[in-house]
Amino acid sequence: xxxxxxxxxxxxxxxxxxxxxxxxxxxxxxxxxxxxxxxxxxxxxxxxxxxxxxxxxxxxxxxxxxxxxxxxxxxxxxxxxxxxxxxxxxxxxxxxxxxxxxxxxxxxxxxxxxxxxxxxxxxxxxxxxxxxxxxxxxxxxxxxxxxxxxxxxxxxxxxxxxxxxxxxxxxxxxxxxxxxxxxxxxxxxxxxxxxxxxxxxxxxxxxxxxxxxxxxxxxxxxxxxxxxxxxxxxxxxxxxxxxxxxxxxxxxxxxxxxxxxxxxxxxxxxxxxxxxxxxxxxxxxxxxxxxxxxxxxxxxxxxxxxxxxxxxxxxxxxxxxxxxxxxxxxxxxxxxxxxxxxxxxxxxxxxxxxxxxxxxxxxxxxxxxxxxxxxxxxxxxxxxxxxxxxxxxxxxxxxxxxxxxxxxxxxxxxxxxxxxxxxxxxxxxxxxxxxxxxxxxxxxxxxxxxxxxxxxxxxxxxxxxxxxxxxxxxxxxxxxxxxxxxxxxxxxxxxxxxxxxxxxxxxxxxxxxxxxxxxxxxxxxxxxxxxxxxxxxxxxxxxxxxxxxxxxxxxxxxxxxxxxxxxxxxxxxxxxxxxxxxxxxxxxxxxxxxxxxx
Numbered sequence: 001x002x003x004x005x006x007x008x009x010x011x012x013x014x015x016x017x018x019x020x021x022x023x024x025x026x027x028x029x030x031x032x033x034x035x036x037x038x039x040x041x042x043x044x045x046x047x048x049x050x051x052x053x054x055x056x057x058x059x060x061x062x063x064x065x066x067x068x069x070x071x072x073x074x075x076x077x078x079x080x081x082x083x084x085x086x087x088x089x090x091x092x093x094x095x096x097x098x099x100x101x102x103x104x105x106x107x108x109x110x111x112x113x114x115x116x117x118x119x120x121x122x123x124x125x126x127x128x129x130x131x132x133x134x135x136x137x138x139x140x141x142x143x144x145x146x147x148x149x150x151x152x153x154x155x156x157x158x159x160x161x162x163x164x165x166x167x168x169x170x171x172x173x174x175x176x177x178x179x180x181x182x183x184x185x186x187x188x189x190x191x192x193x194x195x196x197x198x199x200x201x202x203x204x205x206x207x208x209x210x211x212x213x214x215x216x217x218x219x220x221x222x223x224x225x226x227x228x229x230x231x232x233x234x235x236x237x238x239x240x241x242x243x244x245x246x247x248x249x250x251x252x253x254x255x256x257x258x259x260x261x262x263x264x265x266x267x268x269x270x271x272x273x274x275x276x277x278x279x280x281x282x283x284x285x286x287x288x289x290x291x292x293x294x295x296x297x298x299x300x301x302x303x304x305x306x307x308x309x310x311x312x313x314x315x316x317x318x319x320x321x322x323x324x325x326x327x328x329x330x331x332x333x334x335x336x337x338x339x340x341x342x343x344x345x346x347x348x349x350x351x352x353x354x355x356x357x358x359x360x361x362x363x364x365x366x367x368x369x370x371x372x373x374x375x376x377x378x379x380x381x382x383x384x385x386x387x388x389x390x391x392x393x394x395x396x397x398x399x400x401x402x403x404x405x406x407x408x409x410x411x412x413x414x415x416x417x418x419x420x421x422x423x424x425x426x427x428x429x430x431x432x433x434x435x436x437x438x439x440x441x442x443x444x445x446x447x448x449x450x451x452x453x454x455x456x457x458x459x460x461x462x463x464x465x466x467x468x469x470x471x472x473x474x475x476x477x478x479x480x481x482x483x484x485x486x487x488x489x490x491x492x493x494x495x496x497x498x499x500x501x502x503x504x505x506x507x508x509x510x511x512x513x514x515x516x517x518x519x520x521x522x523x524x525x526x527x528x529x530x531x532x533x534x535x536x537x538x539x540x541x542x543x544x545x546x547x548x549x550x551x552x553x554x555x556x557x558x559x560x561x562x563x564x565x566x567x568x569x570x571x572x573x574x575x576x577x578x579x580x581x582x583x584x585x586x587x588x589x590x591x592x593x594x595x596x597x598x
Contacts, residue, residue, distance in 0.1 A: 016137045016155035017041045018336055021162060022126040022169055024051065026102065026318045027304030028162030029109035029120075030325035036116040038333035038451050043154060044113075045124040045143060047163075051110065052103040062100035063219045069199040070381065073208040078269055087203060090395035091419035093429050093442060097203070097393075099218055102318060123147050126168050129159055129300065139299055158332060159300045162325070165288075167306035173295035175302065180287040180364055184371045185229045188312065189259045189280040193223045195272035205370065205381075210265050212370055222278075226312070227262045228371050229282065237282070256280050285311040285367045287360040293349040301328060301348060308356040310363035319394060320359055324352050330451045330564040334588075339485070339508055343403070344587040351399045362391055399424035403586055404563060406579075409571040411558045417551030421558070426566045427456075430546035432539035435519040443546075446512075446537065447566070453509045454562040455481065455580060458547055460554035462517040462527070467557070467574070472528035474577040475511070481580050482530065485509050485588045509584065513538045514546060516554055 019035055021028050024046035032044040069084040088095040113119065127142040137155035144151050161169025193200075199215075200223065206213040214226035229237075237255060260274045288309045294301050304321030328348045334340035366388070369381055390396020401407035405424040413420050419428035429444045447454065459467055475482055486507045511534045513527075519540040524532050531538065541547055544554045552558045561570040561583060572579045 011142070011151050011153040014043075014152050014154040017043050018156065019043075019158045019160060019332065020126075020141050020154060020156045021045070021160045023162035023164060023167075023304075023306075024048070024106070024110075024120045024122075025162060025164060025304065025321070026105060026109075027306075027321040027325045028160070029106055029113070030322040031160050031162060031303065031329050032118065033109050033112050034326060034329040034449070035333065036113060036118055037449070038329065040329075040333055040336060042118065043121065043156075044118065045121045045126065047123065047125040047146060049123050051120070052106055062098045062104070063217050063222070065097045065099060065203050065217060066095070068203040068385075069205075070385075071199070071204060071206040073210075079206070079208070079267070081199065084199070084202070088389065088393045088395075090390045090393045091428055092393065092395050093431075099216060099224075105318065124152075126159075126161075126163065126172075127151065128172055129296075131296070139296070157299070157336065160325075160328070161300065161302040161306050162304050162321075163306060165305045165309045167302060169300065170290065170302050170306050173292075173300060173302070175290050175292050175295065177288045177290045180360065181285075184285045184367060185234060185282060186285065186311065187225075187227050187229050187233075187255055187259050187262075187280070187282050189225050189256060189274075190218065190278045191223050191225060191259075191274045192221060192276040192278075193272055193274045195267070195270060197267050197270040197272060200272075206266055207370070207381075208266050211262050213263060213266050214370060225259055225263055227259055227266075229258070233258050255282060283312065285363075287311075287364050289353070289356050289360045293353050293356075294345075298342065298345045303328065307352070308359055310360055311367050316359055316363070316392065320355065323355070323394070323397075326565055327352055333451050334508070339589055340587050341589060347402060347404050350402050351404070354400055355397055358391065362388060395419075395426065397425070398422065399567065404569050405567075406570040406583055409573075410576070411571060411573040412553045412556050413558075413571065414548075414551035414553070418549045420551035421560060421568055421571055423568050423571055425568060427560070427562050427568055428550050430541075430549050432514060432541050432546055433519060434536070435522075435538040435540055436524060436535045438519065443539070444566075447562070449564070449566075451564045452507060453564060453569070453584065454512055455509060456512045456514065456560040456562060457574075458541075458550075458552045458558045458560065459513060459515045459574070460544070460547065460557050462515045462522055464555075468528050468531070470575055471559070471577050472531070476529045479581065480530075481509050481584055482511060484581070484590050485584060508588065510534070511537060514541050515539070516541050516544045516547065 018040045019042045021032050021042060021044040024044055028044060032042055035042050065087050067084060068087045070082045071079050072082055074080040086095055087097050110120065123146040125144050125146055127144050129139050129141045132138055132140045132155060137157055139156050139159060141154050141156055141159055142151055143154065159169065161167050163169055201217045203217065204215040206215065212228050216224040218224055236258065256277050259280065263272055286309065290302060290307045293307055303324040305317065307324065310317065331340065331344050331348060335342055335344055365384065369384065399405045407423050421427065429442050431440060431442055433440050457471065474480060486509050513531055517540065524535050524538060547554045557574040559572040559574060559576060559580060560568060561580060563569045570579065570583045
């Protein structure tokens with residue numbers, strides 16, 4: 001539990017809020033930003049006095065990495081490249097990785113928060129929470145100002161523990177974890193270096209009998225270096241502490257000295273000179289996954305490193321942590337507005353713990369592979385890298401069947417397509433032509449993160465007699481999912497396409513039509529109701545390219561529900577409109593807007 005908090009103590013009482021976010025790292029800031037966009041009242045705290053610094057100003061631009069390479073020791077002597085190819089091979093319009101300093105990512109979030117009237121309360125730590133017994137604000141959180149020592153209490157509805165691997169929120173909840181420790185210790189250093197190594201600007205894995213390296217390019221010719229530490233290295237570090245005398249990068253008794261010596265030895269016959277070191281550290285590989293992601297009857301949640309810890313080899317900590325927050329916050333928003341039932345919050349643990357376990361298992365495998373000194377066959381390493389690309393890029397994450405992921409469908413999907421529609425996976429960002437103005441767009445450009453469910457109608461050729469008639473009858477009736485869960489509306493305009501939930505709070509379900517007819521020969525007004533009133537969301541799929549890319553037969557068509565987080569929730573046939581209602585009824589409240597619940 002937390003520090004002892006006595007009921008008789010005097011506390012500074014703060015104004016009540018909907019959500020308390022503990023921790024202003026990537027997970028906490030992502031949670032705060034999305035909640036703020038959804039119009040939720042919140043408070044975000046962090047025990048650190050200052051945010052993570054960016055370093056050199058130019059680092060904020062990030063380094064785009066298009067290719068990766070594998071090198072190993074040639075028989076006899078020297079090095080040879082065993083493979084080179086695209087860094088990202090998953091189906092995406094963005095086939096590259098970007099190496100960006102965490103400080104810059106956090107600064108972008110902080111700027112967005114400030115633009116919405118919020119800021120991080122720093123030098124404030126979470127102490128404990130108690131149940132208030134009051135339905136409106138069922139929790140009371142106790143916070144300590146680390147400067148004044150004053151303990152504050154704040155009534156709240158939910159608490160998010162985004163406070164890192166040593167999470168106080170997790171400790172207060174009493175949540176345990178499964179830990180998988182290894183014997184490997186690694187060194188990491190951010191450097192500037194000069195080298196004639198051919199792949200110095202590609203992400204590289206170098207494996208030899210002299211040791212292993214992972215090289216990741218950074219902005220302005222920077223280079224992040226990872227290397228496995230030997231028992232001798234650890235003994236040297238333990239026996240000698242660098243006291244700041246002399247150039248750090250030439251002192252063999254320092255961590256940086258070990259890194260430079262190792263990288264020079266491993267890359268022979270190529271040369272490398274480290275000219276500057278901006279940061280260095282060591283880490284011991286230990287994978288951990290929390291037994292639970294929630295407590296206090298789904299009123300308190302943990303996210304990010306509070307849930308899962310692992311090595312930095314996979315470069316997934318920040319990405320997966322932000323996705324934890326993104327998954328939870330749109331659900332919290334709907335529940336807080338009573339548009340969704342509290343059961344929706346059960347899906348956070350079901351979906352994100354599954355991904356967390358995959359991450360830990362992946363990290364365990366990749367850490368052992370990178371630590372093997374030439375004992376692992378190249379083909380095995382290449383195969384694992386290829387299979388894991390969907391996971392490391394984020395494009396291959398898939399949620400298991402559940403409340404939000406309907407695994408049953410009876411429409412034809414071509415699984416040889418570029419990225420076939422699959423329940424539980426994100427929708428491929430295909431390109432289309434917007435019908436009413438001819439603008440060619442990536443569909444994601446018209447699919448903002450606004451907390452709404454999107455009904456996609458892939459209709460193929462509109463000239464087919466009666467293609468939309470059955471669906472039109474449903475969508476125009478009192479049973480329409482467009483009006484059962486959202487306030488009826490007139491014709492939408494371009495602004496509505498990109499509106500945020502705070503600006504358009506009455507619409508929870510919207511409509512998109514993708515067809516293969518020539519948009520110049522087809523009048524929007526000739527379409528059956530209610531499609532004409534959704535004119536900015538009607539698109540021509542030229543030559544059926546998008547249908548083909550996601551595996552939909554243009555003659556059969558399909559109905560697809562895309563969740564607020566961009567994942568596919570349901571795939572159904574054109575005649576199965578009732579399944580859309582059945583899906584949404586599982587967690588949305590019918591006619592909530594009529595009761596003034598928004």
